[in-house]
Amino acid sequence: MTNPTPQRLHPLALINEFYHLIREWVIPLIVLLISLTPVLLKAHLTGWLPVAIIVILLVFLIPAGLRYWTFKFALTTDSLVIYSGVFNHQTNHIPYQRIQSVNQTQWAFLKPFNLITLSVETAGHSSSDRPEAVLAVVNATVYAQLMAAQQAATLVTPTAVPQIPTYTINRRDLREFALTSPAFLSVFLLILAGFGKLSESARKALINWAFSSAQHISLLSIIGLILATVLLFYLGSIVTLIMTYYGFTLTRQGDHLIVRRGWFKTRQTEIAIDRIQAIRLKQPLLRHWLHLVTVQLVVISNDHKNDDAANVIVMPVIKQATVNHFLTTFFPQLPPLTLTRNTDPRTCWWNLRNYGLVGLLICLPFSILWRRWGSLSWLIWGLLMPMGLLRSHASSAQVLTPRYLMISTSRWFTRNDYLFQRQHVQSLELRQSIWLHKHAYGHIRLHFRAGQHGRSQTVRYLPITQLQRIRQWYER
Amino acid sequence: MPTQSIKHLPKTIKTIWIWTSLIELTLGLLFAIGTWLLSRWFAPTFWHMTTIAILILTLLIVIIELVLVNYRWQFNTYLVNPRQFELHDGYFFRKQTVIPIAQIQNIKLEQGPLLRLKHLQAVTLVTAASSHKIAGIPAAESEQFKSLVMALAQEARTDD
CATH class of the missing domain: 1.10.287 (Helix Hairpins)
Structure with a gap:
């Protein structure tokens, strides 16, 4: 391949640049417009307001155009080269060997033009915390070209695998996934956060208004109103989830996993197998009851803006009984695993005691200080106890093979089972208080990488013999 | 050794x-x-x-x-062997930390004015996910530590 001349992005990228510029400046612009309005009103120039807006937008077109004009890329024999900068010319050489993953995004409105966004991630820790390079709007063929160039440079001939493991979500699974998602519960968090942001007097007024109107409206209609709101959010979350996971496909290609999903915004993400730090089986309460599991991968990623980047869903929802089958088709070396249930009465008692005490700390002051309505806070206590029970049932840590360890715990009614390879556990802590020492129980904490940072997972109240076994497994 | x-x-x-x-x-x-x-x-x-x-x-x-x-002082101890560091801390609330040398990304030696007076150095072991501090050991020993970690890290890397 001869070194080609640098090429520009597709002309539609101009709109993208323009959009980003406007987004960067939107707040100062609004402030400017609002502060100008009285002046314009005074001078009877309100008719000029649209003109002003158009002029400002036109002014923004110039830097956007310059940015578009100066941004070029080239696929040379050994690296992807990016030229950018209006005044300060920058050239970024990304050798193909260093590229860890190439991700694609496609908006529905760009589908007819066959245009995509490519973002290239490298192993290097770049200071910007962003993907090494983003080709905002390019023809979809650039992806194939990049892949071909990369293969030619790294001399990896695609081995003819007899059958490439693939999974595509079907309608039923997608529906099940959307229906069982607890995402809609975030509405309560939203309301609480909004309430917290109000000023003291506004809060009082709101409470008074709520109480006074509550006297007029029957209890039934209040409950109905609450239920209707929750239902609305539930329906909203179903629609969003179906849109984002529409056509979910997982493919394994050599040492990469490729995840493709989304209807309005189609994304294709590549995950290098050696970046996987742990496999996480996640079960929110409803899915736990229905014996459904979501499989996520905990991976190293440079993308810190995107929280999902550290936890990639590779299986939206699957029956608990078929998890092993799924995992071994994509990761043949994995041992079979079972989701255990801890029935140790001691673990159960300590968990219930802790949750109960925390509950008391919350509820007692409420019911003492606020006689009439404070007793409602016991509802919290009623929620905390089953939470403690679920955690005690989930708590476990088991050595599966000399290479693999599984630890399970639960938080906020969500059970999490993590499968670790020994080399991915960065350090291990055993904790114990002198009182637990008497009973020969203790806690275990594992440190591992997730996204850009370290994360830890703790399992509490396990017999010390079990913990010692894990320590031996780790020290071996 | x-x-x-x-x-x-x-x-x-x-x-x-x-x-x-x-x-x-x-x-x-x-x-x-x-x-x-x-x-x-x-x-x-x-x-x-x-x-x-x-x-x-x-x-x-x-x-x-x-x-x-x-x-x-009594309950803050450590142990080094060819494969790992072990830190022990506390009696009423005990904590034992195991850090395999192969996982150590870098080792940081620090010396404030007080530590310098007593010829000690604080050592921080940094892994990809966590960091662990040893409050102070003799400067000579910490240098030895450093070279040990370096050597073992190299070895562990070639082992893979």
Whole structure:
């Protein structure tokens, strides 16, 4: 391949640049417009307001155009080269060997033009915390070209695998996934956060208004109103989830996993197998009851803006009984695993005691200080106890093979089972208080990488013999 | 090769801890004096209360620290063997940390003025997900530590 001349992005990228510029400046612009309005009103120039807006937008077109004009890329024999900068010319050489993953995004409105966004991630820790390079709007063929160039440079001939493991979500699974998602519960968090942001007097007024109107409206209609709101959010979350996971496909290609999903915004993400730090089986309460599991991968990623980047869903929802089958088709070396249930009465008692005490700390002051309505806070206590029970049932840590360890715990009614390879556990802590020492129980904490940072997972109240076994497994 | 028995931190670290507490006490007292002076200027009740709160807090923290110096030293031990570091901490609340040398990304040696007086160095072991500090060991030993980690890290890497 001869070194080609640098090429520009597709002309539609101009709109993208323009959009980003406007987004960067939107707040100062609004402030400017609002502060100008009285002046314009005074001078009877309100008719000029649209003109002003158009002029400002036109002014923004110039830097956007310059940015578009100066941004070029080239696929040379050994690296992807990016030229950018209006005044300060920058050239970024990304050798193909260093590229860890190439991700694609496609908006529905760009589908007819066959245009995509490519973002290239490298192993290097770049200071910007962003993907090494983003080709905002390019023809979809650039992806194939990049892949071909990369293969030619790294001399990896695609081995003819007899059958490439693939999974595509079907309608039923997608529906099940959307229906069982607890995402809609975030509405309560939203309301609480909004309430917290109000000023003291506004809060009082709101409470008074709520109480006074509550006297007029029957209890039934209040409950109905609450239920209707929750239902609305539930329906909203179903629609969003179906849109984002529409056509979910997982493919394994050599040492990469490729995840493709989304209807309005189609994304294709590549995950290098050696970046996987742990496999996480996640079960929110409803899915736990229905014996459904979501499989996520905990991976190293440079993308810190995107929280999902550290936890990639590779299986939206699957029956608990078929998890092993799924995992071994994509990761043949994995041992079979079972989701255990801890029935140790001691673990159960300590968990219930802790949750109960925390509950008391919350509820007692409420019911003492606020006689009439404070007793409602016991509802919290009623929620905390089953939470403690679920955690005690989930708590476990088991050595599966000399290479693999599984630890399970639960938080906020969500059970999490993590499968670790020994080399991915960065350090291990055993904790114990002198009182637990008497009973020969203790806690275990594992440190591992997730996204850009370290994360830890703790399992509490396990017999010390079990913990010692894990320590031996780790020290071996 | 280092010894493979459980080791305490050098006894001189106790002096350093005592000195650190005394410095904290001085700083707390200075801070309290500052707030008391402010009280002569404006908002006397508020500043008086602040002075008292600072005094009580400083005294409490310093006394607890001084009382616990021996406890801290007694139950703060470490162990190095060719494969891993092990840190032990606490008696009432025990913590044992295992850090395989293969996982150590970098090792940081620090020496403040107090540690320098006693020829000690604080060592921080950094893995990809966590960092663990050893409060102070003799400077010679920490250098030895460093080269050990480097050598073992190299070895572990070629092992893979």
